[in-house]
Amino acid sequence: MGLKLNSYIKKSITITKPKLTEDSQEQRVLVVGGDWIGEEIASRLQKIGLDVTLSAAIATSDADLNQSAPLLTGPIDGQIGQFQATFIESDNHTSKPFGFVIAAQPAKAKERFNLYGLKQSQRVITVSKLLALINEGQPLPERVGEWYHIAFIDDLIGDSEPTVLSQFVDCIERLKSIDKLQAYVFTRHLKVAGPHLEDRYRKLRENGVIFFKFDNNLPTFETQSDSYRILFEEPLLKQDFELTPDLLVIDEELRPPEDLKETFGQLVPFEISEPYLQTESPRFNSVLTSKAGVFAVGPTRGIYDRQSIIQDIETVEFQVKKILDHSKDSRSLAPVVDKSKCAVCLTCVRLCPHGAISFSDSAIISVPSCQNCGICIAECPMGAIAYSQINQLVGANTSNIVKEFNFEDCAGKIVLFLCSRSAAQAFKSIEFIYKDDVVVFEVNCAGSLQTKTILDALNSQASAVLVGGCFKGNCASVYGNILCDNRIQSINQAITGLESNPVGESGKSLIPAGAATLQCQEAKAKVLRFVQTAGNTPEVLMRAISSISQELSDL
């Protein structure tokens, strides 16, 4: 008895994972790679019986064209189960369908010679070059004096990563066998925030590696035959020193691959996630992107250390398997398009954050890609998109999310439209304070709230309307909160008569002209606000409600 807490009682929900479409190519996977990461993913997926194509990114140079792997020749397009990619393979252009797309290009290591005003030479090399020399057993440049001096430059300008420090530490540890070796590390901030890195750094220091940490007076470099002389003020002793190392090793800046936009720009809203493939909202975790069936591994989502990349590789295999094993239920929650109303204006195609909408003679919503945010319903200027019946059925039984709005009992109260992922959660803990003063409607995403619904609420007997959405950059529908905020600003401008007709993000009128102005100006409640909040910031919501109450009493 009493072991399950009532406040955490489950609401039974039938998981309705849409089946991939009939002509789906679910067994075919495209891995866009370029180094070991892509190869590893390809070989793992092949082992579980999938048909894998490993391609290099879009061909940019002739050298690329000589590779044996198929090369992409243009952006990938389509939906989960039916992505389309074009290749050039032994001089033939081919277009192939795929079920899944995995972005696994290598990181772009940007050399920093220019940043420090240095020129690359035999004695001045990048850290990855030194690692390659060590791996291949190649000799290092010869020593000039009795001791072999190696200077490492890490993070003197700009910013570094723990991954880069671990590369330096790898090098020094592996060069231990060199007789009379003295290693120096010139840095500003040692990025020791990786597994065992602090420990390894301390051991090196105990074994005589000298670390200089600078704040302001950065070292300068003077050309010295085939190397450089480093001039610096020792930060602790405050004395000037100079050092002409036998080998000068420079850090690199790790960046996501540069061809993400060209390759995946049609699939994800890259202008928002740039330079990564994964949108910045913390709601996109692990390898997921905003587009179903497209996965971002390692460097494409800003992860560079080997251990985490391996973790991503194993995870992506799991994610693909999960969709294949659990996508047999064909019931769909996706909204439906009324073909007779659709004007093919492409508003929904452009605004769907999940890239789930394509078009021919009318808009087509891809059922497996749709995440059911409802933005298309709210943004369609023709009112041609609506929730499917099954969605309303499932929704009514299993969640608080409201599909049909009824404002009959709103007289004198504040109507709250709350995003299920943020404001509605925050409201739970303050519910009891406002029981008698507000009427709450939980919506899937603030972006799903139609202008018509807001106007209906304003024109009911309600005293005011408050919409609560996620903080900018936190929305699970990427920008649903911003679309809603814009909508509310337009309505407010129409209410105050600044603008005659509210327009949507699309630049198109949200509701037929005339009627809109009239409706807005005749709105019985004049107070309409949008508040950004998170599920754990009820105080923000409380402040918004009390400031509305204040406004109402001032009127």
Next chain:
Amino acid sequence: MKKVAVIGSGISGLSLAHELGEAGVNSILIETLPLPGGNTARFSCKATDSCQRCGACLVQDYVSKICRNDRVELLLNCEILDSRQTAKGYELLLHKNPAFIDHLSCSKCGICKKVCPAPKAILVDPFTGSFFINYSECLLSQNMQCSACEQVCPEQAINLELQPIDENLEVDAVALATGFEAFDPAQKPRFGYGRVPGVLSALDLEEMFRNGRFENLQENDRPSSIAFIQCVGSRDSKIGRNYCSRVCCGYAMRSARLLKFKFPEIKVSMFYMDIQTFDRDFENRIDKASQEVNLIRAIPSEIRSGPSGKPEITYYGVNDQVIQEEFDLVSLSVGMGPATTSLAGILGTIEPRADFYGSNSFNPNNPAFKGAFLTGCALGPKTIQESIDDSVHVASQIEFYLNKQQSGVEVE
């Protein structure tokens, strides 16, 4: 039907149980406390006018996902008394404490909390505003007689007569999501924690953020300066912690930004060894941060009450001169240590580890730990998002392991 016990309901445990459910694996999520969320639930949202990607909001999101997930059973108020390895997996002896408050009757009035003589015995869930009795802090657990809350409850929602139940649970695999324990700054007396008014640990600061205590301050009482002291209980070989806690620099930066957003006049200083900002949230981060925050490369030698009663920090400046500076508030960025609630107690075979990275002997491929997995901060310091990434990954390992077990193939 295969079943997994996930131990600990912090962000790692929640996301692991959820992911397992999504992959069709049943799990039981076991939490000693009466509410889910673990350490992560103690952190506040750091959004200014936009999200700072701290991830603290995700706990609640996962709690509601868990509540809708038929494959996850959440056991709160539940301790694990004993465990043993079986042919099939593990057998756990559970001690289920009752939920003394019936939440359908509770009106969240909070009178019970006001009359309770034990300070930590009645907890409030920050998400739902519901009240919980934390039995381990309740006087009843110390064999004392008390029924103050039961008598005073206007809804008669409290029943202290309920008895705990001991029960055996057989599972195919166990996942430890036991998280971390924050360093106790009182162990570093020179920072004055607990002695000098105005010296807070980062978790105290979190509580102030969460309770909106900054907003409620009168204009004159608002802090005009705050110092963040980094690496308190991290990168410190004297206390056996030769590792960086990874999250504190980002945490302090976010808090600094939030404070600057709330009180644009506030002066923020940050005492550090090396700033550990990496990750995509902090692009061109140090140069940008140095415009907002006064960065001081020094770890204070002492913090004591200054002439005006505020905390006064003593440190060595760039030219080795001794500097003393007063701040309204000092926040100690406490590091992360392994949870001492004893992994050993949970699985008899696992030795408690001196530090996160100390032992690599724990490996599910090792027969001694067959079918046991670690996730999240139990493995080492991680951010909230990294913990979730980890759990998704561990879910894949568990699924793989269970499939192998099913098909009768031994996992090498």
